Amino acid sequence: MNEMEQSNVTTDAVHRTQDRQADRIQILTTLNETYLPRLQVLLTSIRASQPEETADIWLMHSGIPQEDLEPVARQCGDMGYGFHPLMIDSTAFDGAPVSRQYPREMYYRLLAPFFLPEHLHRILYLDPDILVINPLRPLWETDLRGNLFAAAAHTGKTELANNINQLRLGTDHAYFNSGVLLMDLGRGRDEISPEDIFTYTRDHAKELLLPDQDILNAMYGRRTLEIDDSIWNYDARNYNTYLLRSGGICDMDWVMGNTAVLHFCGKSKPWQKGYIHRFGILYKHYEQLTRKWT
Structure with a gap:
């Protein structure tokens, strides 16, 4: 390879790195202070x-003390990640059905x-009870094809659970798990x-078993692109099911x-x-890595 070719390869690599840094993966989670250690393991x-990716971490919460957020902020700083905690004002949910069964965090x-x-x-929304063990970039760059969300369905060996949820909610599509959601925020603001x-x-309180997940499916299931759960939302309880x-x-x-x-569901x-x-x-392994990191 001559010097000009080497220069072109180097320039292309720099441009790819710059493009990726400009398109930082944006990750959202919601939790209370008891789950902050889980967030650190996820990070x-x-x-x-x-390791080559940069990201911004957005945390929506109801009032976690600032001192409790400091370890997460330090970890994100050490990783080169942005950390953006957002405390949500309770007045935003005036008039919303809120109770022990329906806490405002579910919205x-x-x-x-x-x-x-x-x-x-x-x-990209991620529940905190998750490990990421391969790159998220392919999911981040998924074409939503005009949908509001992309999500996976945990259907298992049979369609029984899926059919029960369809009957319960009056839907005709797969029952999506809300623990991993790629979201089109622009369309969401409009729709x-x-x-x-x-x-x-309020109208369907008696039918909602997993309230936020049920609402996603009942109201926006038809506006959700189905993605492969074995890659993007693997139910860690069900290795034998996936194998079969x-x-x-x-x-x-x-x-x-x-x-x-x-995803460590359940x-x-x-x-x-x-x-x-x-x-x-494997989770214990990442817990140990987190202790060394922090």
């Missing part, structure tokens, strides 16, 4: 899986377009109505090489004693 996994992700800065046009969400919640469903393809090597988002969590599912040891 460690994001950084480890894509945060669906109403994020109205709380995030207008210069943001898309964002999502907070009052419509509050009215639906894939005809043996999605074994552990496949998961580690292809799955980007491991009440049992890998940071609790007695967790029995096989990805618990």
Whole structure:
């Protein structure tokens, strides 16, 4: 390779790096102070899986003390990430159905377009009980094809749960998990109505088992692009289900090489004693990395 060719290769690499830095991945989560350690583990996994990426972390919360946010802010600073905590004023939910069953935090992700800065046009919402083990860039760059959201459905070995949820909510599409959501914020500002969400919640209170997820499916399921759960929202409880469903393809090597988002769904969590599912040891690994990082 001559000097001119080498110069062109170097220039192309610089341009690619600059383009990627200009398109920083925007990540949103919502939680209370008890889940801040989970957020730190999530951040460690994001950084480890894509060290060349830069990102901004947006945290919508109801009043976490500033001193409790400091460890997260330091970690983000060390990683080169922006950290943007947003305390949501309770007056924004005057007139909304709010109770122990329907806390105001359940509305945060669906109403994020109205709380995030207008210069943001898309964002990737992640629940804090997640590990990222491969790059998020392909999901971030997904063409939403005019939809409000992209999300995955956890259908399992049979369609029974899917069919039950369709019957319960009166829908005819897959039942989407709201733990991973790619969101078009611009379309959301135009098409999502907070009052419509509050009215639906009030009118269908008896039918809502997982309120925010049920609202997503009932009101916006037809405006949601389905993505592959085995890659973008892998239910960490169900390794054997994925293995069977894939005809043996999605074994552990496949998961580690292809799955980007491991989601620790359900009440049992890998940071609790007695967790029995096989990805618990991987979570422990990232917990240890987080302690070393922080």
